[in-house]
Amino acid sequence: MSDPVLTAWRACRDAIEAASAGRDITLVAVSKTQPVERIHALSEAGQTDFGENYWQEAADKITASRGLSLRWHFIGPLQSNKARVVGRYCDWVHSVDRAKLLPLLAEGRAEVSTPLNVLIQVNVDAEASKSGCTPNDVAALADRIVDTEGLRLRGLMAIPAPLAEPEARRPAFVRMRELFDRLRQSHPALDTLSMGMSDDFRIAIAEGSTLVRIGSAVFGPRA
Numbered sequence: 001m002s003d004p005v006l007t008a009w010r011a012c013r014d015a016i017e018a019a020s021a022g023r024d025i026t027l028v029a030v031s032k033t034q035p036v037e038r039i040h041a042l043s044e045a046g047q048t049d050f051g052e053n054y055w056q057e058a059a060d061k062i063t064a065s066r067g068l069s070l071r072w073h074f075i076g077p078l079q080s081n082k083a084r085v086v087g088r089y090c091d092w093v094h095s096v097d098r099a100k101l102l103p104l105l106a107e108g109r110a111e112v113s114t115p116l117n118v119l120i121q122v123n124v125d126a127e128a129s130k131s132g133c134t135p136n137d138v139a140a141l142a143d144r145i146v147d148t149e150g151l152r153l154r155g156l157m158a159i160p161a162p163l164a165e166p167e168a169r170r171p172a173f174v175r176m177r178e179l180f181d182r183l184r185q186s187h188p189a190l191d192t193l194s195m196g197m198s199d200d201f202r203i204a205i206a207e208g209s210t211l212v213r214i215g216s217a218v219f220g221p222r223a
């Protein structure tokens, strides 16, 4: 293990703990572009959850990590033609934003004994270029997921618009928290609100995030 990564990972865990006010927060280490050796070294230090954006890269790393009990989170835009394999080989998918994906994910999951954990990605700042459904579409999509065998709805995910000042993203985190609370009135088992990255995870946690996805603050800047 390159020591700087281990040191940065520990510092992140401490910062998450300090921001959490005693709540349980899951750290997903976003390992896109990082070599699999780094993943294995962090795994040895106790990190269990890893996030990847691109299916082919995820597939190679999952294959190279058989035998380790890691949890793989697919966090990137999900193309229909990748939904079956993502459904089969990942533990979580954070980027479900349309009903069309559901039968494909379920088909991929059919041979697996545990359900696939699903988050609905919400385009919280209504950005033209971004994945995610509108806040208004969440309730109907949630009902469809709950009705799909092999899928287990766990909550919501969002990536606010990358405004230069992280503090400016706080209102988006607040809107996500409100949406999550409303959805929990009809789906009380939901327990996961995935929001917060390297430069804004403290704000996201303060506003109710239960899971943060952190890449560069753990691994250093991406090449």
Ligand SMILES: *Cc1c(COP(=O)(O)O)cnc(C)c1O
Pocket (backbone or CB within 6 Å): 030, 032, 053, 075, 076, 159, 197, 198, 199, 213, 214, 215, 216, 217
């Ligand atoms: C890359 C990525 C992250 C991590 O971003 P950092 O700023 O490096 O922490 C988190 N979530 C998603 C969806 C990403 O694509």
